[in-house]
Amino acid sequence: MQNRQYHHGDLRNSLIEAGIELINREGTSQLSLRKVAALCGVSQAAPYSHFQSKEDLQDAIRDYVIVQFMEVLENSIKDCTDQNNPRLLIQMGKNYVMFFIKNPQYFPFVFSQQCMEVNLSLDGDDTRNFPPFQLLKTKAVPILSKLGMSKEKMEDAIISMWATVHGLASIATMKNVHYNKDWETKIEDIIWNK
Amino acid sequence: MQNRQYHHGDLRNSLIEAGIELINREGTSQLSLRKVAALCGVSQAAPYSHFQSKEDLQDAIRDYVIVQFMEVLENSIKDCTDQNNPRLLIQMGKNYVMFFIKNPQYFPFVFSQQCMEVNLSLDGDDTRNFPPFQLLKTKAVPILSKLGMSKEKMEDAIISMWATVHGLASIATMKNVHYNKDWETKIEDIIWNK
DNA sequence: ACACAATCTTGACACCGTTAAGATTGTAAC
DNA sequence: GTTACAATCTTAACGGTGTCAAGATTGTGT
Incomplete structure (x- = not known):
């Protein structure tokens, strides 16, 4: 691992982390293979030993971010003693x-x-489902079942929940949004208000 | 307006329409100034006589799309005889x-x-507000007032409504979404399910 | 007829993703 | 230890991109 000529040692992971740093520093649109390579001190074509294309690197970075995201979501409900309490869903939504x-x-x-x-439907293949939504599904089904909700309504309710928090995240992260209240304390009120 | 040498005649609008066509044909990521210029039969630098930058052209195209979008939203409620019927909001959401x-x-x-x-708040400057959301605001306030809702709850409710339909649009337009039902007939159920 | 401003072209620059060819290195077999 | 091989990385090049400077063309008003 000397003074790294040629063989970097852990270039694949370094490229991912450099990508994360670049996105945080300059924004998504400024992510480029050449900048990421330069940040790692390798040539412009070096990433192609580890990723087929820029999109392939983006996928890897996305997976990396989603892992962090999932940790946040899972931590937000791990203290709930009653896994059938609907509050659990609010907690997840707020942290989303x-x-x-x-x-x-x-x-x-x-x-x-x-x-x-x-996969938005309650039946079908969930093996490759977007992890955050899959988590919502698995947590919501038993809770809503206990409330006596029919399967049809349940599917609608789960989609509605995701749409609400996802839309809220989308709106709140827009650049020129003016909101004179504190999101952290208001999210819950907004979600409830359905 | 002869056989257009040099002076195109209506290049600014042509560039916008070519941009629309390109987005519909190849997707947002494939929009480029040079392609748009080529579609209009002008040189690569010609757009700079009408737009300061690519972003400036994008803004103009966005305005163009938002005008179409607003027409759809306004048409969706123009037949409602009772402008105080909450159904009006559902109609708008569905068409959104x-x-x-x-x-x-x-x-x-x-x-x-x-x-x-x-501007998410009920007070503040709405003069340059995102038109679709401003329309929701102006339509929702009298309806929710008539229902006896407080101003504080009203603000939350309006944000929640936008978040839900916006999130639904975001989710429904994702590429690899599997949903074995018809959106047109299900949107209403999903929105109601709050 | 002239002047001027608007419009468009040509040519260049830096940056980008991607590929081909070849150089360097770690590793496993002999 | 030497040799062969596969993995890794570099250099060089290609076409595409946004952008700018310089200059050519054209409509318009004096």
């Missing part, structure tokens, strides 16, 4: 929005492209 | 989502950047 308010650059990056599978 | 389902390319384009002002 706050994650992107705290990292506004991540929102257009995570949702810019087409790269993730989403 | 359907506009982007019918034109999926427009969603990432209209909401990609930072160029529009948004």
Whole structure:
């Protein structure tokens, strides 16, 4: 691992982390393979030993961000003793929005492209489902079942929940949005107001 | 207006329409000044006589799309005899989502950047507010007032309504979304389910 | 007829993603 | 230890991009 000539040692991960740094510093639109390579001190074509294309690197960075996102969501409900309390869903929703308010650059990056599978239906294949929505599904189904909700209504309700928090995150992370209240304390009121 | 040498005649509008065509045909990411110029039969630098930058052209195209969008929203409620019927808000919401389902390319384009002002609060300056949200505001306030809703709750409710339909549009226009039902007939159920 | 401003072209620059060809290095087999 | 091989990285080049400077063309008003 000497003074790194040629072999970097851990270039793949370094490229991902440099990409994260670039997105945070200059925004999603400023992410480029050449800048990321330069940040890692390698030539412009070096990334192609680890990624097939820029989109491939973006996918890897996206996965990296989603892992962080999932940690936040899971931490937000791990203290709930009663896993059947509807408050659990509010907690998750609140943290969904706050994650992107705290990292506004991540929102257009995570949702810019087409790269993730989403299964909105309650039946069907969930194996490759977008992890945050899959988490909502698995947590919401038992809670709503206990409330006596039909399967049809349940599907609508779960989509509605995701749409609300996702839309709120989208709106709150827009650049020229003026809101004279504190998101952290208001999100809950807004979500409830359905 | 002969056989257009040099002076095109209506290049500014032609560039905007060519941009629209390009977005519909190849997607937002494929929009480029040079392609748009080529579509209009002018040189690569010609657009700079009418737009300061690519972003400036994008803003003009965005305005053009938003005008179409506003026509759809206004048409969706012009037949409502009772302007105080809450159904009016559902109608608008449904058409908000359907506009982007019918034109999926427009969603990432209209909401990609930072160029529009948004005032979420009920007070404050609405003169340059994002027109679709401003329309929702002006229509929702009298309806919710008649229902006896407080101003504080009203603000939350209006934000919540926008978030829900906006999130629904965002989700429905994602590329790899699987939904085994018809959006047109289900949107209303999903919105109601709050 | 002239002057001027608006409009458009040509040519260049830096940056970008991507590829081909080849150089360097770690590793496993002998 | 030497040798072969695969992985990794570099250099050089291609076409595409936004942008700017210089100058050519044209409509318009004096």
